[in-house]
Amino acid sequence: MTLNFSSRPIFPANPSEDNLLSSLRIANGYVVEGISDKNSNGFGKPRHFNWEIEDSYDCRRDRADRECYHEPISNDILDILPSDPFGMDISATFTAITGWIEDMEADSENYVRDEAGAMKGDYQFVAGLNFIWNSALRFQTEPGSIGIGERSSPVGVFHGWVKDNEFGDGSCDGGFGSVTAVCNVEETPSSNDDDSYAAACHQSNECHEAAEDCPHGEEAEAPHEGLLLSLGYLGVQDLLSAERVCRTLCSAVQNDSLLWMNIHIDQPLSERITDDALMLLIGRAQGSLQSLSLVECSRITDDGLKRILETNPRLKKLSVPGCTRLSVEGIVNNLKAFKLSGAPGIKHLRIGGLYGVTNEHYEELKLLLGSENCQQSKDHKPRYFHCGHLSLSCDDDRAIDIEMCPRCQNLRLVYDCPAESCQGQQTAAQLCRACTLCIARCVQCGRCINDGEYEETFCLDLLCSSCWKQLLNCPERQEEKDVTTKNTIFHQETARYHIHLDG
Amino acid sequence: MASPKVIVLRTCDGETFEVDESVVYVSETIKNMIEDGCGDGVIPLPNVSSKIFPKVIEYCKKHVSDFESLKKTSNGDEKEKDKDDDSSKKGKEAVPDVEEDAEEKARVEELKEWETTYMDIDQQVLFDLLQAANYLNIKGLLLMAAEKAASMIRGKTPEQIRETFNIKNDFTPEEYEEVRRENAWAFE
Numbered sequence: 001m002t003l004n005f006s007s008r009p010i011f012p013a014n015p016s017e018d019n020l021l022s023s024l025r026i027a028n029g030y031v032v033e034g035i036s037d038k039n040s041n042g043f044g045k046p047r048h049f050n051w052e053i054e055d056s057y058d059c060r061r062d063r064a065d066r067e068c069y070h071e072p073i074s075n076d077i078l079d080i081l082p083s084d085p086f087g088m089d090i091s092a093t094f095t096a097i098t099g100w101i102e103d104m105e106a107d108s109e110n111y112v113r114d115e116a117g118a119m120k121g122d123y124q125f126v127a128g129l130n131f132i133w134n135s136a137l138r139f140q141t142e143p144g145s146i147g148i149g150e151r152s153s154p155v156g157v158f159h160g161w162v163k164d165n166e167f168g169d170g171s172c173d174g175g176f177g178s179v180t181a182v183c184n185v186e187e188t189p190s191s192n193d194d195d196s197y198a199a200a201c202h203q204s205n206e207c208h209e210a211a212e213d214c215p216h217g218e219e220a221e222a223p224h225e226g227l228l229l230s231l232g233y234l235g236v237q238d239l240l241s242a243e244r245v246c247r248t249l250c251s252a253v254q255n256d257s258l259l260w261m262n263i264h265i266d267q268p269l270s271e272r273i274t275d276d277a278l279m280l281l282i283g284r285a286q287g288s289l290q291s292l293s294l295v296e297c298s299r300i301t302d303d304g305l306k307r308i309l310e311t312n313p314r315l316k317k318l319s320v321p322g323c324t325r326l327s328v329e330g331i332v333n334n335l336k337a338f339k340l341s342g343a344p345g346i347k348h349l350r351i352g353g354l355y356g357v358t359n360e361h362y363e364e365l366k367l368l369l370g371s372e373n374c375q376q377s378k379d380h381k382p383r384y385f386h387c388g389h390l391s392l393s394c395d396d397d398r399a400i401d402i403e404m405c406p407r408c409q410n411l412r413l414v415y416d417c418p419a420e421s422c423q424g425q426q427t428a429a430q431l432c433r434a435c436t437l438c439i440a441r442c443v444q445c446g447r448c449i450n451d452g453e454y455e456e457t458f459c460l461d462l463l464c465s466s467c468w469k470q471l472l473n474c475p476e477r478q479e480e481k482d483v484t485t486k487n488t489i490f491h492q493e494t495a496r497y498h499i500h501l502d503g
Numbered sequence: 504m505a506s507p508k509v510i511v512l513r514t515c516d517g518e519t520f521e522v523d524e525s526v527v528y529v530s531e532t533i534k535n536m537i538e539d540g541c542g543d544g545v546i547p548l549p550n551v552s553s554k555i556f557p558k559v560i561e562y563c564k565k566h567v568s569d570f571e572s573l574k575k576t577s578n579g580d581e582k583e584k585d586k587d588d589d590s591s592k593k594g595k596e597a598v599p600d601v602e603e604d605a606e607e608k609a610r611v612e613e614l615k616e617w618e619t620t621y622m623d624i625d626q627q628v629l630f631d632l633l634q635a636a637n638y639l640n641i642k643g644l645l646l647m648a649a650e651k652a653a654s655m656i657r658g659k660t661p662e663q664i665r666e667t668f669n670i671k672n673d674f675t676p677e678e679y680e681e682v683r684r685e686n687a688w689a690f691e
Contacts, residue, residue: 220671226630227668229637229645230652238653240686244661247673250682269689277688 228252231259236281237269253284260285264293273297275304282308291317293350298323302330309334313343319350321401328354328361335368345370350401357402357411371399382416384446385436407438415439419447442467510537511545518553519545522560529563531640550638555631558624562644565617622651626668 223246231242231252243253253259263281265273278300282289289312294300300323309315315338320326331351339345349369351357381396402411412435417423422432432439432448440449442464443457453465463471508524512533524542528534536546551559624632629648636645656664665672674682 220665220669222673223668223670224627224630226633226637226648227652229633230649230656233649233653234656237689238657238659240689241659241661242656242664243686244679244682245664245672246670247678249670250674272688272691274688277686280685 222246222248231256236263236265255284257284257286257288261288262291262293263289264295265297266293266295270295270297271299274299275301275307278304279307279311282312285312287312287314289315291315291319291348293317293319294323295319296322298325301325302327302334305330306334306337309338309343310341313341316344316346317348318346319348320354321350322353326351326354328357332361332364332368335365339368348397348399352401352413354402359411362400362402362404362411365400369399382418383414384418385415385441386444386446405435405438407434410435410437412437415441415446417441417448418445422448444471508542510542512556513545513547514551514553514556515549516553518556520553520556520560522563523567526560526563526567529566529641530559531642533639548639551635552631555628555635558628558632559635559639559641559644562621562641565614565621566643618647622647 228249231239231249234242239253239259242249244250260281263285265278273294278294278297282292289308292308292315297320300320302325305320305326320331328351331349331354335346335349345368347369349365383396401413403414404410405412405414414433414435417432419432432450440454440462441447442449442454443461444463444467447464449462449464455463455465455468457463509521510524510527510533511519511521512527513519524537528537533546536542548556622629629652633645633648633652636648655667659667664670672679
């Protein structure tokens with residue numbers, strides 16, 4: 001059989017009807033009897049097909065005969081590509097191997113109940129193979145699909161039917177990962193001398209070579225118990241990734257309520273999380289949620305917050321800066337209801353960024369938080385304006401983050417000044433202590449920019465002259481520093497400023 | 504002063520270790536056991552192997568000095584409080600503070616370097632260390648090791664996590680589909 005299919009264009013520039021007809025018939029995965037194949041490079045051989053497959057093609061064939069082609073039947077490239085360009089009689093092979101796998105399943109099912117340990121690997125191997133095989137079969141029945149035996153474009157195989165992110169990022173690891181794992185288990189077969197195992201393993205070994213190697217060259221195993229201890233140090237996004245790794249991790253992430261006692265939702269999850277998704281996550285705390293931080297989660301509503309408070313009586317800290325669908329009235333009402341339900345109540349509230357806070361709201365909130373008696377401004381750490389201020393606002397132990405701006409008397413986030421010239425007095429008496437509408441501040445260091453020199457960035461942020469010089473002089477050194485939150489934020493800002501510089 | 508007491512500990516595989524009491528006090532678990540009166544006999548450690556125990560002791564030895572310097576600084580704080588009351592002496596205290604700061608910085612720097620070398624270990628040791636630190640309740644070690652393990656997970660896709668730790672994907676297709684569906688919103 002010659003393999004010069006590639007020399008023949010699939011989409012000829014000016015197709016004659018015959019050429020197009022024949023290429024399309026090949027694309028549909030069969031050659032109609034009675035129509036000669038002009039190029040005679042192996043595609044003209046009559047083949048045996050499963051009747052099912054042929055039936056599904058019947059309607060297409062009819063269309064192919066009737067219509068006049070100036071364009072392919074389907075716009076999808078996978079439909080146009082040939083399904084069996086090398087004449088390997090894929091369908092028959094698939095049928096045979098399906099039979100093998102069903103036999104193997106039947107055999108190993110008998111063992112699984114008796115011996116958990118040794119046989120489990122085989123059963124899972126069979127389950128894994130079966131999974132891959134069935135998927136390939138499903139894929140094969142679609143016209144123009146590429147069989148799993150061909151390694152030429154593995155990404156194409158999986159991209160079609162798996163929409164998952166991990167597969168979609170261009171690597172074939174997702175699909176082949178499981179094959180790799182399957183192969184590794186098979187490396188020490190415990191009781192099978194069956195030739196079919198060897199043959200099937202050989203086939204999956206081919207896939208293994210195509211995939212990346214296992215790092216240690218050992219059998220893939222269940223995760224070490226120590227790994228579970230580190231889950232508590234992961235953010236929500238990473239916990240959800242870990243959930244998808246294996247059963248052990250999935251069970252740990254879903255069932256350990258300690259992991260979900262303090263939930264912090266930040267970018268990129270902020271824009272995606274809805275009320276229902278958040279309820280699902282919070283449900284994992286099993287009613288003992290202690291602190292909830294939602295930064296710029298624009299899809300969370302007052303109703304959603306109400307449901308959260310109803311089911312988590314031990315909630316003490318609530319931080320919702322930048323959640324644009326929440327209203328002050330909604331928060332006040334929810335906190336009232338929360339207190340009435342007998343819960344100890346929220347002690348720390350962060351609503352910086354919410355508009356329309358009136359004095360009445362403020363007084364009511366202070367009452368609900370139990371903070372009307374304590375000194376707000378004097379005893380607490382100074383708060384400095386920084387580009388990441390929304391996520392850091394839960395750091396100090398104030399009851400509520402907003403206060404009355406000494407200058408404009410509005411209830412907003414009020415910042416202290418780190419500049420030395422503004423120090424030396426009691427914090428409350430600082431002259432430039434005010435909200436950002438009254439006193440402009442450097443977005444990096446938080447210094448007040450009164451009449452001093454400053455630069456306006458492309459994003460309309462302000463930088464004082466020293467931060468601006470620092471930015472101009474050593475942007476590379478910033479990238480080399482350890483990635484802490486602050487530095488990451490500055491790095492992101494640096495990237496934005498670079499656009500300004502270069503653009 | 505009597506010579507420092509030596510505590511005998513036996514790991515799960517039968518090996519015994521003799522360690523100074525002050526070193527072993529870094530572990531809250533062992534400290535509690537000693538305070539409950541087990542310090543005279545051999546203390547059994549059923550969840551710790553003889554392979555990982557020396558590594559744990561290495562950490563404890565390094566951080567025994569931490570406990571002692573903490574005691575010193577708490578004494579120093581008391582002295583400082585008295586001085587603050589007498590405001591005329593404030594100016595004179597500025598110089599020793601600066602020296603102490605520089606010393607402190609150097610110490611912190613040295614500790615960081617030591618920790619980097621100490622944590623240059625392979626995965627198996629890291630996880631054994633995590634488990635041991637958890638059982639022995641050594642907060643600093645647990646934090647350090649857990650943070651390192653967490654940093655190996657952060658930002659990775661599930662498949663990358665599997666590769667890093669050589670974990671088998673033992674989901675059935677249906678189970679995996681269910682898990683995927685449940686938190687699909689997070690991966691859009």
